[in-house]
Amino acid sequence: MNILSAIGNTSLVRLRKVVPLASAEVLVKLEWENPTGSMKDRLAEAVIARAEADGRLKPGGTVVEYTGGSTGASLALVCAAKGYRLRIVTSNAFSREKLDHMAALGAELTLVPSEGGLTTKKLILDMIDTARSLSREPGSFWTDQLQNLDSIAGYHALGEEIWRQTEGTLDAFVHCVGTAASSRGVATVLKRRKPGVRIAVVEPAESAVLGGGAPGPHKIEGVGIGFLPPLFEPALVDEIVPVRTSDAKDMARRLAREEGLFAGTSSGANVVAAIRLGERLGPRARVVTLLPDSGLKYLSTDVYRLS
Numbered sequence: 001m002n003i004l005s006a007i008g009n010t011s012l013v014r015l016r017k018v019v020p021l022a023s024a025e026v027l028v029k030l031e032w033e034n035p036t037g038s039m040k041d042r043l044a045e046a047v048i049a050r051a052e053a054d055g056r057l058k059p060g061g062t063v064v065e066y067t068g069g070s071t072g073a074s075l076a077l078v079c080a081a082k083g084y085r086l087r088i089v090t091s092n093a094f095s096r097e098k099l100d101h102m103a104a105l106g107a108e109l110t111l112v113p114s115e116g117g118l119t120t121k122k123l124i125l126d127m128i129d130t131a132r133s134l135s136r137e138p139g140s141f142w143t144d145q146l147q148n149l150d151s152i153a154g155y156h157a158l159g160e161e162i163w164r165q166t167e168g169t170l171d172a173f174v175h176c177v178g179t180a181a182s183s184r185g186v187a188t189v190l191k192r193r194k195p196g197v198r199i200a201v202v203e204p205a206e207s208a209v210l211g212g213g214a215p216g217p218h219k220i221e222g223v224g225i226g227f228l229p230p231l232f233e234p235a236l237v238d239e240i241v242p243v244r245t246s247d248a249k250d251m252a253r254r255l256a257r258e259e260g261l262f263a264g265t266s267s268g269a270n271v272v273a274a275i276r277l278g279e280r281l282g283p284r285a286r287v288v289t290l291l292p293d294s295g296l297k298y299l300s301t302d303v304y305r306l307s
Contacts, residue, residue, distance in 0.1 A: 003081050007034055007041045008157055012165040012288070017258040018251070018271065024171065024278035024285035028271065029162065032263065032294035036073040036101065039158070039292045043181060044074035046154030047143045048082065057141040062087060064135045064142045066127035068119070068178075068222045069098025070293050071145055076105030087140075089131040093119050094221055096300045110134070118217035121207075121226025145179050147230050155185025162186065162288055163193050171281055172198035174241070174274040174289040176223040176266045177210060180232040182290075187236040198238045198281075202273040205242035219245045220265045222292070241273035248272060249303050252295065256304075262295035265303055 010033040015026045031039035051057035063079055065072060066089040079086040088107045090099060093114035103109055112130055114123050128146070135142035145151055162170070173190055175183040180201075187199045203210045204218035207226055215226035220243075245265070252268030255261040267290070274289040281287065298304055 003035055004045055004078065007045055009161060010034065012162070015259060018254050019275055020279060022279060022283060023275055024281045024283060024287045026271070026274045026278050027166065027286065027288045028261065029288065029290045031290055031292050036077050037294035037296060038070040038074055039182060039290060040070040040074035041077060042158060043071060043145065043151045043154040044078045047148055047150045048078045050150040051141055060139065062140045064131055064140050065145060066131040067145070068094045069102060069297070070222055072102040072107055073098065073105060075143065076102050076107040080106050087134050089127045089134065091123055091127060093117050093123055095298050097297045115217065118219060119221065119224065120217050121215045124225045145181070151179065151181035152185045152231060155182045156189050159186040159189025163190065166286065166288060168194060169286055170197060170288050171285040172200060172277055172287045174200045174202060174270055174277060174287060176202035176269050177229065177232065178223040178225060180229040184231055184233050184236060191236060199236055200239045200241050200273060200277050201237050202241045202243055202269050205244040208242040211240045211242060220248050220269055223266050241276060243269040243272045252303055256295060261291060263291040264293045264295055264298050267291040
């Protein structure tokens, strides 16, 4: 066994204090229990293993990716465990903790400047172009998370865990969209198990492109890329919930102070959306969502910084 055997099988707990009395029960999956503190460990393990299996990634090769940080740390973990060089394209738009975490695990970082520390469509496209350029070097394998279908399979086990832990008694699943791999992977499993389960996806209200709005800057890290993700599958989605950055941050703080759950901004957005849906479904229903990563990744940001 090695560190990769610790990925998955995370806890599912019920929210007790932030959920209104008239709402459905809301359960959250603690994805920070994965080794790097993020659900992205599941993706990284899947895309590297599949690339090894079909020869796209060879012994001594170099892995390349663009990322806001969590995918990069997860790839760094897998590459460290397997002995691959890793080159990451990222930005100052993302928390210092995420950048330091990737570097600590051995990733070589290339930083693309952002506009005022915000996530924008231009930033994402600039990062992609930089990664594409690096991937042209001999021996390189670009995981290309926005296009890579292997990443979806990395979340099938997450869907099965949710099904097993709830014993199939869930009415809805809620999750934010970045690449769309995680929401699609989980939804594929849950819809197969229970076709009537409701799937709600979450995006920043400031960049509500899934709902037909215009792209815009926001500060919910890791989600809301400003254009329709290639892996997004609308046939699996029953509704789209826009959440403001300010509401996501406020809920992240409430989760820490009232529930003892120390999570990131996308977790706050997920819970805001889950509660909205839960209030419509009523107290006899059960909604499941994810806390994708740990609040330890955001201590230097205005989500938790004291001054």
